[in-house]
Amino acid sequence: MSYLPYHHDWPLAMEARIGLRVHWFGRYAGFPEWSIEKSRLMGDMLCFFYVESESCWVVINGVRMVLQAGDLLVVRGGDEFAYGHDPKRPHVSLAVSLAVEYGGVVNELLHRDFKRRYSLKEPQAFVAEFEKVLFVMGSEGPYRDLAITGAILQWLTFVLQNLRPPMARTNLEARTAVDRILAAEAWAMNRLKQDITITAWSRAVALNPDYFARIFKRETGRRPMAWLNERRLQMAAQLLGNTRKTVAEVAEACGFNCPFYLSRIFKKQFGIAPQSYRQNHLQPCA
Template sequence: MTADGLPRTAAPADPGPPPGLVVVGHFDQPPGYGVSRPRGADSWLFTWTTGGRGELRQGAAHTRAGVGDLVVLAPGVRHDYGVEGAAPHWRFWWAHCQARPSWAAWLGPFEVGEGMYVLPPTPADAHARIEAAFGRMLTAARWTGTGTPPGPAADREQVAVAHGAAARELALCALEEVVLLTAGTARTPSPRPGVDPRVRRAQEMVAADPGAPHTVESLAAGVGLSPSRFAHLFTEQLGRSPMRALREARLHHAARLLESTDLPVERVAAASGFVSPFHFNRVFRERYGLPPGAYRSGGPMVDG
C-alpha cells in the first residue's frame, strides 16, 4: 500500500492500527496535515523527523519535532499530531507496533509525561544509519516470508504492513536499531546533583557487563573505596543498594537475550549472571509479571 491511497489530511478520530501489526511509513506532509485520536492508539507510535517540523500532543504533554528528533507515544492516551503551524512541511518516518519490553530501559529516561518520550536530536553523523534502519524496516515489512526479501523501494513515501511473523520480527529488529542509536547517542538527562563520580563509574561498570561476577567488593575495588563505604555511598545517593541495581541490570540484559536469541532459558540465566535457574525464574517473574518462557513469546512493554 502506498501513500497515494491515503488521505493527505487525516480526518479527526483517525483510527490507529490494531495491536499485533507492525506498520511503517515515510511521509512528507504539507501544512494542514494532522491526525487526532481521542482514545489514543492500541499500539506504540514512533516518529523520527527528517525535514520540516511536526507537533505532537499526548494527553497534557506536548512537543515540537525537528530534524533528528525521535518522539514515541505509548498506547491508550489521547494524542494529536501534524505539521507545526508555521512549518512549510513535515517529512518523517513513522511506525506503529507493540514495543519490545527491553526498549523501556532505553526510552525511560526521556519520558516527559503521559506516555510521551522525547529524545534529543541525534547527531548528524548518525542520521544516515538511522535512515537506513528505517529503510530496512520498510523492506522487511513488505516481505512475504518466502524467497528473498524485496530490495529498497524506489518510492520512499510508502506504507508497509508486516503480516507474517518473520517480517514482523525483521521489522522490529530494524526499529530496535533506531531506538538504540537515538537513545545511545542522545545526551541523557543530567545525573542527580551531587552524585559522586565513583558511584557513576560503578553504574557504568555494571551496565557494560551485567553478567560479570560483580560483587560489592569488586565494584568497590574498581572505584577505589572500601566495600562498606561504597555500599553506603551508592545506596545513599541512588536510593537502592548496589546489589539491587545489579539485579535490575541483569534482568534487563536477560530480557534482551530472550527477545533477540533462541538460547535456552538456563543459558540466558547464566549469561546474565544468575547462578541458579530457579532463582532467575522467580525474580524474572516478579519483575516482568511473566516467566522467561512466556515473556519470550511476547508480553506487554513494562517500564524500566
Template sequence: MGIIDQDWFHVRTFISHEVPIHAWWKDRDVCSTYWRYYVNSRAGASIRLHADGSVFDLPPRMVHLVPAWVRFDLMPPANVVQHLYAHFDIVGLPGTLVREVFARPVSLPFDAPLRATAEAMRAAIAGADAARRPQAQFAAKAAIYAALAMLMSRLDPERSARISSALHPDSRLAPALQRIEADVALPLRVSALARDCGFAEAHFARRFRAELGQSPGQYLLERRVALAAQRLLLSDESIEDIAERCGFPDRFYFTRVFTRRMGVPPAAYRRGQPDLGGRRTRG
C-alpha cells in the first residue's frame, strides 16, 4: 500500500470566524450535514439537544465539537461571549457512522496543542480580507485536525474499531466509497461500484449494508443530500442548479428527497438555518 492510499480522511472547511454572541444567538431546530468547532471566551452559551432534551454547556478553555446531523437549539448567553468557530466536513466519514459513533457533541480539554492551534487560527482569520489569505484556511484546518486527533484518541475501543473496520484503506469497500465521493453527481450504478471492489453485485450490496448500515443507493442519496444542504447555505446558486450539480434529475425529485431526509424543503432549509459566511455569519 502506498502513502497516498492511506490518506482516506480529510477535512473540508467552509467558514472560520470569530464573533461576539449574545441574545441574537438563539436559532432553533438547527441540523447541518457538516461539523462545528467552537471555542468560547467565557461561560454562558449552550445548546439544547433534540435527541433527549438535555442541555450541553459550552464553557471556556475547551474545544467543543458538534458532529454533523445532530439536531439542536442555540441557547444564548446572558453576557457577551467571544465565539471562535469553524464549520467543516470530514470527507470520507459516512453519515451513518457519524450518527452511530458521534451521536452527541463532545468537549475536549484545552491542552497545549489545542490551545496553540486555536490561537493561531484566531490570529490568522482576523481582518476583513482573511477569506482571501491561504494561511487562514490552513490555520483553521490545523486547529480542526488537532481537535479531531484528540477526539479519535479518546474513543472507546468499540467505537474506534467500528470506524477502522469500515473505513480502513485496506477495506474492500474503499474503492466504492472513493468513487462515490469523487463522482457523486454522476449516475453511478451498483454494478460498477461492485466491480471497483472486485465483488459480484449481490455480495457487494450485502457487505456494504453490513459495514455501513445502508444500501449503496441509500448511501449515495445521502451524500447527495449532504452536499446539496451545504451548497444551499454556502452559495447563492439557485435550487435548480444545486439539484443538477448534486446529481438530482430535477428540482421536484430533489425537493421530495431532501424534505424526507432533512425535515424541510430546500428553500425552507436555506431560509431557516443559522447564518454563515459573508451573507451568513452566525456560528
C-alpha cells in the first residue's frame, strides 16, 4: 500500500490567531448638547477619535487640547478624558474603542508607540474606509459577525499603514501589569461561586497582594473586592432573570454565603429587591 500524506503534512500558507473586541465604533456628536463627562478608558483598550467636521476640545490626563477637523486623537487604556464643543458649532466625530489580541498579548495595539494626535493627510480616505465598516455593521445575515470583523480589521490595516506606529520600548512593564490584571479578572470570573481572597487572587497572577490591589484599582477604577461583588451581582441578575432558582440558590451560585446579604447589596446596586427584579425580568419558559 502506498503512503498517502495527511493534509497536516503540507506546509501552512499562513496562520493568524487574532481576537477582536470592540466597545464602540460609530459616528457621534453633531448636536449642541453633546459632551462626555470625565471618564477613564478601560485598561486593555485603545481608542481612535477623529474629528470629521468643526472642532471640539478634550482634556486628557489633565491636559486640554483643541481638535480641529482632520485631527485624529489616540487614547490609551487607563487614560482619563473629557470632551466638549461649542454648542453653536457642534462637531461630528468618528470614534472607535477596540482591542486586538495577537501574539499572546491582550491588545497588540498597546505595544505600539502611537503619537497622541495626528493630522491626517488623506482625511477623505479615512472617512471612506470608516464608512465601509458602518455599512457592514448595518447589514443583516448569518455571517454578519464575520463580515464586521473582516471590515474592522481592513479599516485598522488602513490606519496602521498610514500612521506607521513603531513598536514601543518604554511601556512593556505597564502593559505587563495590564495583562496580569486581565488574567486576574478571567481567573475570578471562572471562580465566582468560590470564596476568593485577595491573597489567593494575587497569588494566581504572581503578584504581591498590596501591589495587586493598587494596580487593579489603577487599571479598572475599582478595588478588587468591589469589582468582584459587581461581577457577582451581574451574574445574580442574570440568574434571577433567566432561571427559577431561589434567592438562596442564586446566592450560593454567585459566591454569597448569605442570601440576606445578597438581597441587601442587590437592592443597593440595582435599587430593587431580588424578588421584585425577578418579577420584572424573568423570561417566560419556551
